[in-house]
Amino acid sequence: MKESIPLTWRKIPDRYRLIGSVCKNCNGYYFPARHVCPKCRRKGKVESYQFSGRGRVFSFTEINAPPAGFEDQIPYVMAIVELTEGARCTAEIVDVLGKDVQIGDELEMVFRKIQSNDPEGLIHYGFKFKKVKR
Amino acid sequence: MRKVAIVGVGMTKFGEHWDRGFRDLVTEAGVKALEDAGMSGAEISAGYVGTMAAGSLIGQEHTGALIADYMGLNPIPITRVEGACASGSLALRQGLMAVASGMHDVVVVGGVEKMTDLDTAEVSEILGGAGDQEWELFLGATFPGLYAMMARRYMHDYKATSEMLASVAVKNHKHGSMNQFAQYQNEITIQDVLDSKMVADPLRILDCSPLTDGAAAVVLAPLDIAKKYTDTPIEIVASAQASDTIALHNRSSITGVKAAEIAAQAAYKQAGVSPSQIKVAEVHDCFTIAEIMAIEDLGFFPKGKGGEASLNGETQIGAKIPINTSGGLKAAGHPVGATGVKQAVELTWQLQGEAGKRQVSGADVGLSHNVGGSGATAVVHIYKRVN
Numbered sequence: 467m468k469e470s471i472p473l474t475w476r477k478i479p480d481r482y483r484l485i486g487s488v489c490k491n492c493n494g495y496y497f498p499a500r501h502v503c504p505k506c507r508r509k510g511k512v513e514s515y516q517f518s519g520r521g522r523v524f525s526f527t528e529i530n531a532p533p534a535g536f537e538d539q540i541p542y543v544m545a546i547v548e549l550t551e552g553a554r555c556t557a558e559i560v561d562v563l564g565k566d567v568q569i570g571d572e573l574e575m576v577f578r579k580i581q582s583n584d585p586e587g588l589i590h591y592g593f594k595f596k597k598v599k600r
Numbered sequence: 601m602r603k604v605a606i607v608g609v610g611m612t613k614f615g616e617h618w619d620r621g622f623r624d625l626v627t628e629a630g631v632k633a634l635e636d637a638g639m640s641g642a643e644i645s646a647g648y649v650g651t652m653a654a655g656s657l658i659g660q661e662h663t664g665a666l667i668a669d670y671m672g673l674n675p676i677p678i679t680r681v682e683g684a685c686a687s688g689s690l691a692l693r694q695g696l697m698a699v700a701s702g703m704h705d706v707v708v709v710g711g712v713e714k715m716t717d718l719d720t721a722e723v724s725e726i727l728g729g730a731g732d733q734e735w736e737l738f739l740g741a742t743f744p745g746l747y748a749m750m751a752r753r754y755m756h757d758y759k760a761t762s763e764m765l766a767s768v769a770v771k772n773h774k775h776g777s778m779n780q781f782a783q784y785q786n787e788i789t790i791q792d793v794l795d796s797k798m799v800a801d802p803l804r805i806l807d808c809s810p811l812t813d814g815a816a817a818v819v820l821a822p823l824d825i826a827k828k829y830t831d832t833p834i835e836i837v838a839s840a841q842a843s844d845t846i847a848l849h850n851r852s853s854i855t856g857v858k859a860a861e862i863a864a865q866a867a868y869k870q871a872g873v874s875p876s877q878i879k880v881a882e883v884h885d886c887f888t889i890a891e892i893m894a895i896e897d898l899g900f901f902p903k904g905k906g907g908e909a910s911l912n913g914e915t916q917i918g919a920k921i922p923i924n925t926s927g928g929l930k931a932a933g934h935p936v937g938a939t940g941v942k943q944a945v946e947l948t949w950q951l952q953g954e955a956g957k958r959q960v961s962g963a964d965v966g967l968s969h970n971v972g973g974s975g976a977t978a979v980v981h982i983y984k985r986v987n
Contacts, residue, residue, distance in 0.1 A: 556735060
């Protein structure tokens, strides 16, 4: 979907810096940011939190049928990343194919181009992950 | 609350209807349902229609009013409801609540989607909106990709195989071959599935439900007057709905659909039946892995055993629990908003003994399971033949 400039602009803290939320009442971590803690609701004390960017592969897939804007990237690997703090997010794992990835692999966040879905529009940047070399 | 019965059903053939539009399809299904109930339409006091994405797929919003107009039902109140791929079951549930509460007497419920007016890439992007647009799809995930991640984790945790997944598609094509309304009426083999093009590893094209045009409709009435319209009313004895996080990654487990499990438990309690009393079920097999999770979430098989059960043929007609006698979403097709209503149509035929070659013998209690997105909405209905 094409994104408007204001939409992209207001996503910058989350997409560029992995800023989400922590609830100081239950110590639950959330990404992207939330205004209401789903566990504590009105008793929650939600604050902004910058994630460390470290995590592990919870599950993954290699995409072969691309959505619009990703045609020249296939095949690429998408994963559910379990961040060290406990929250999870969906992101691409760069520089690998599906055969190189296993559930549990260690990851760290990298900053990359996500897509440019309009030749005259914005180039969208944000978080992706890469495997930590051991 | 009043007891409510289905007194008429109808559906179009599911498939690629290049010669027919949204309003043609939904009108055909609606007229068939009214004919089946022996009604002129004057008895109808309200309508509910499920459609996921008419605004994106054909540029048409306000579809409730459009349908009432073309069905000749003005000035009845008619309401469109949306819950992604579960839109049809949400419409059924709204109609049921309207009759049960006494707010309306005779209600028509429709489900419809016209999906083949755009190219596949555009339609895929629209369907992706059933997930979290900003935090899944925009970042590069696709809708099959989300189910692929469920499949990957499921196969990892329960040692399931691609053959087990494929067996679901093979069985549903076999059932679909006996259904004149199905999009695909050809049989396939496990090897066909394993040789088909990879979409999102481990899901191949033959693990995925297709893009489909189609519509389905049912007429609901209070049970105590149902015999006025049909000799074989089918009572809806339970209706339950649950929600979960919009994004898959926020769920503690992705090897099942928790909302479906919760809805199923609530439905069994309402109906006073156990999973072993269900004789036939229509479940949401948008991808093969989804059916395996569904038959576990519904309590037909223990967690982690659904794949093996499918491979062993336990979900075929004539076996332990016949699943998706219509061919399911995989073979009958998946016109998104129509699917939930089609499940009710198929189960009505089964419980009336009108399902022809695919009739399940002794079918007296049936269940439908309809899921929106990757599991953020789930709806379960239970149906009973009235003796």
